[in-house]
Structure formats: C-alpha cells, structure tokens
Amino acid sequence: MSNNVKFFKESLGNSMEELDINNQKSNNIIEDEFNVPEIQDGGWGWVVLAAALFIRIVMVGVYASFALFTKDFTAEYDMSPSIMSWMISMYSSISLLVAPIGSFLGEKYNYRRVSIISLTVAGFVYPSTYFYPALWYTFLTASIIVPFLHGLANICVNIILSFYFDKYLPIALGVFASGNGFASFIITPLMAVIINNFGWKLSKPIYSLLYVLAVLAALTFRKVKAKKTDNKMKAGYEVSKADDLSYVFISRNSRIIRFLSLPNVATIFHKNKENKRVFISLENIFSNKKERKNRDFDSKDMTGSQLVVINSLSKMQIGKIVDNNESSRDNVTKTKRYCELLSKPVFILFLVSNLFSCLGYDTSYVYAKDRALELGVSESQATSILTCLGIGNIIGRVAFGFIGAKKGINRFITYIISSITAGLFILMSKVAFSYPFMVTYAIGFGIFIGGIITLGQVLLLHLLKISDFSHALSIMCIVQAVGLLAGAPISGFIFDATKSFEWPFVYCGIIIILSGLVLTFAYLSKEFRKSGKCN
Structure with a gap:
C-alpha cells in the first residue's frame, strides 16, 4: 500500500513538473510571438510612403510610355499596331498575375530585399534592348521579364507600407495607388522630351537612371523596431489556449492585421472602439462553429477605412493562420x-x-x-x-x-x-x-x-x-x-x-x-x- 502511495506521489510530481515545463514553453512562445513591429503612423513612415510612391511612378511609367513608342516601333520593325498591342497586353496581365509569387518570396526572403533585387534587375534588363534591339528580345524583356519584376516589387512595397502605418494605412495605400495617375502625368511628358531629343532607342538607357533612384528609395525601407502587444490581445491568446483550442502562430514577417487570413476574415473582423485599430480577436477565431457558420458579414456595416484596407489586402497574401483544425471545421x-x-x-x-x-x-x-x-x-x-x-x-x-x-x-x-x-x-x-x-x-x-x-x-x-x-x-x-x-x-x-x-x-x-x-x-x-x- 505504501509503495503504491509512493509511486502515485512520484508520478504526480513528475506530471506536475512536466506541466510546469510545458507552461513555461507556452509562455515563451507567447512572449516571442507577440513581439510585433511598432507601427509609427507617421515619422519615418512618411519618408517610406514618399519612396514607395516614387517607385510606383517609375514602374508604371514604363507602361505609360508604351504609347509613345507605338509609332517608332511599328516603323522600326515594320509591324502593325496589333503586334505592338500584344506587348502592352502581356505586360498588363503578367504584372497582375505575378502578385502571389511576390508575396511568397517576400515572406520567405524579406520584402525589402525582394523589392530591391527586383528593381535592380529591372534597371539592367529594361535598357538592354539598346545594345541588342532584336524584336524577339524586345518582346521578351518589355513584355515578360520587366512586368514580372515589377509585379514582384509592387506587391512587396504594398506590404512594406503596412509595417509603417495602421490608423493612416488607408491613406498610405491610396497615395501609393495614385502613382498610376502620377506616372501618366509626370513620366509621359518627361519621356516625350527624352525621345524628341535623343531618340526612342536611347530613351531606355536614360530612363533606367530612374531605376537607380528607385533602388535608393527602397533602401529607406529599414527594419521597424519591435514592441510588445497589449495585454488584452495576449490574454485572448492565453484564453483560447486554456480552452484546449488550436494555437495560432503569427507570421513575423507580415503586418496589416498581424494574423489576418482572407478566407477567415468573415468570423474574426471587428473594430476596437477604444483605440480605433482594426484587429483580430483570438477568442473569436475559435468561437462556436455553428454560430460562426451562420454569421454573415455585410460590407455596408464597414467603415470607409476598413473597405480601403480590404481593397488593398485583396492584392496580397499578407498573413497566415496555422490552424490544425481547419480541415475539420471546413468540409x-x-x-x-x-x-x-x-x-x-x-x-x-x-x-x-x-x-x-x-x-x-x-x-x-x-x-x-x-x-x-x-x-x-x-x-x-x-x-x-x-x-x-x-x-x-x-x-x-x-x-x-x-x-x-x-x-x-x-x-x-x-x-x-x-x-x-x-x-x-x-x-x-x-x-x-x-x-x-x-x-x-x-x-x-x-x-x-x-x-x-x-x-x-x-x-x-x-x-x-x-x-x-x-x-x-x-x-x-x-x-x-x-x-x-x-x-x-x-x-x-x-x-x-x-x-x-x-x-x-x-x-x-x-x-x-x-x-x-x-x-x-x-x-x-x-x-x-x-x-x-x-x-
């Protein structure tokens, strides 16, 4: 009998010791995962926004200047405008479809690094047709390689802006998107002057100098200092864990709602009325399945800022939620x-x-x-x-x-x-x-x-x-x-x-x-x- 009691005490002691170790590990995970970048909403962020806008103008300027080359291209290569039009249409479609690849590479290798490398390579590729002006090579560079690189840089810069802005994020993303209009307003007349004075062939090497400035602008995307999140968010994490719910591991390289996953937004999106910041409630992520299934969401209930953020998120894969129960919750x-x-x-x-x-x-x-x-x-x-x-x-x-x-x-x-x-x-x-x-x-x-x-x-x-x-x-x-x-x-x-x-x-x-x-x-x-x- 005494041996049994002794064995029970030893087993209980070992179990409690193991539980303490596990709890300590869990607390370390929480402390580590909730070190998130400090969102400045101004300060250096405005410098980053100005740099991002300049990069956007340089990239879109390539597309905007296509119209200036139509007459010269058709004369140089003795081709019809319909063939020239394929160059523009391929540029538009490739730069759109490459966004998921850019998001993946940025998440894996760092958004700043991917944007700098993409702009650097594009700066070398775009003017290379001056040295080798064959039609097939012009098609390859202008309609496939350059838009591919622009697509990578564009999505990474979009995500980088989210590291610097929270409350003013809709404004920042709106200013960045307006780069399309500014490109037509600024780059088109600039390229027209260059073409008139130096010819369309030499205009590309001259324009590539703007890529140098774009790379320098991308260097302003410095790392944001981390800070602890508030206790309420951390408490929400601990509550969900204590209720034997799946752990949520937050991607450290993502920002705009740190752990937002577009397919899961429906059940977890709401507004924090105290500090006016959009965030995710960890407790709501794993709320009652039936309640979540029946809950609908209407964009009419969203504020203007929320709509702009969702509109911008749609072009990116920003965060991930690693959910072990996803397959069982969604049949x-x-x-x-x-x-x-x-x-x-x-x-x-x-x-x-x-x-x-x-x-x-x-x-x-x-x-x-x-x-x-x-x-x-x-x-x-x-x-x-x-x-x-x-x-x-x-x-x-x-x-x-x-x-x-x-x-x-x-x-x-x-x-x-x-x-x-x-x-x-x-x-x-x-x-x-x-x-x-x-x-x-x-x-x-x-x-x-x-x-x-x-x-x-x-x-x-x-x-x-x-x-x-x-x-x-x-x-x-x-x-x-x-x-x-x-x-x-x-x-x-x-x-x-x-x-x-x-x-x-x-x-x-x-x-x-x-x-x-x-x-x-x-x-x-x-x-x-x-x-x-x-x-």
Missing part, C-alpha cells in the same frame, strides 16, 4: 467552393462585367496619342492627352474612394453608372475633332475608369459573403488578366482592318458600356433583390 473543398461561386448568377455577371471593362481598358492608353495625331493635332498636344488621362485617373481614384466609403451610397448602381459614363466618354472621341474636346474626353474617361478600378473589389466584397472573398478574388484576377491580355490586340486587329484608330475607340467605348449594362441583369434575380445587395 467544403476548395474545388467545391469555386464551383459554388461559379454557380451564382450575380457573380458570373460581375465576372463578365470585369472581362468587358478590361477588354476596353488598355485601348485608350495605348492609342490615345495616335488617335489625336490622326485627328490633326500637334505632337505636343497629342502627348498631353496621355497626361490628361493620368490627371483624370488620380481624381477618379480619390473621389470614388470617398464616395464608395460613404454609408448610404448604393455601390452597385454607382459602379454601373461609372462604367456606362466611362464608355460614353470614349465614344465622345469619335466627334472630338478639336483639342479641347479631346482633353474633355480624356479627363472624363480617366475619372470614371478610375472609379471602376476603385469600386470593383469593394463591390465584390459587397455582393458576396466575405468568407468567399479570397476565392472570388482569385477568379476575378484571372478574368481580368484574360481581358487585359486580349483587349489591346483586338483593338489592333480592328485598326488593321479599318486603317483608322476611330473604330478601335468605338469598340472600346461600346464594350465598357456593356460592362455596366450587363450588371443590370442582376435585378432579374429574385434572390439578389431580396438580399438587399442592390441597395
């Missing part, structure tokens, strides 16, 4: 979920709308100068049309960002009106025989096409459950890439057939108008009308 396979999404009529209509708008998107930027020259304006005035497109794009992105973030605004109708209006402005080019009318249609189209881009992903979030958002977004990105890949070449084929840039613009206007009109068929769905998504 629907990815394949089945994609099939379910593709069975939704409204989602199909939205994809068709995106396809149509992307088919018409590049034409105005690629052929705007040629169309203006065809109508008899001077070279400098024709170049300024591209600048006007950039100005309109900046206004549109900012204005529709505010409009879409306001409560009570019908985003669905706003998106339809924006699409139709953008198409009408392009059709206006058919009768824009004077320079003032050309400026009007360019600025008008820039404003409303900027609105389409800004509202597109917010509308997707509005139409679907947020738990389906990442899957729907991946499908949408593929559709957009297909549209961008085919859009400019179709316009080129129309030019080859008609020998005029008038009809490619007519096609562009009609297809963008259809992108808005096709969404009106959603009202035929009884389920859509009852859901309130049309309001």
